[in-house]
Amino acid sequence: MPTPSDADATLGSDPAIEATARRDLSSIGPYRLVKKIGEGGMGQVWLAEQSEPVRRQVALKLIKVGVYDDGVRKRFQAERQSLAMMDHPAISILAVTMR
Numbered sequence: 001m002p003t004p005s006d007a008d009a010t011l012g013s014d015p016a017i018e019a020t021a022r023r024d025l026s027s028i029g030p031y032r033l034v035k036k037i038g039e040g041g042m043g044q045v046w047l048a049e050q051s052e053p054v055r056r057q058v059a060l061k062l063i064k065v066g067v068y069d070d071g072v073r074k075r076f077q078a079e080r081q082s083l084a085m086m087d088h089p090a091i092s093i094l095a096v097t098m099r
Contacts, residue, residue: 031060
């Protein structure tokens with residue numbers, strides 16, 4: 001289960017997201033965080049369970065506090081575009097941006 005330090009490392013200054021995380025560190029919107037599966041310069045990647053509009057497991061990337069600027073936003077969008085272009089039977093793509 002996520003810990004307060006995990007959430008602190010990934011939450012930005014968005015009051016709605018901060019309020020949600022402070023109430024329940026195990027979920028963000030329709031995603032329930034299961035376990036951290038990676039971490040890099042931009043943030044963390046979590047195995048999560050999406051509850052709506054369909055139930056499924058997803059990888060959810062969270063941007064670190066203090067690193068979100070126009071350059072990071074552009075890199076994140078480029079990564080999202082690269083994922084959208086992938087075509088392989090073992091890869092299922094869903095690119096959603098939450099603010």
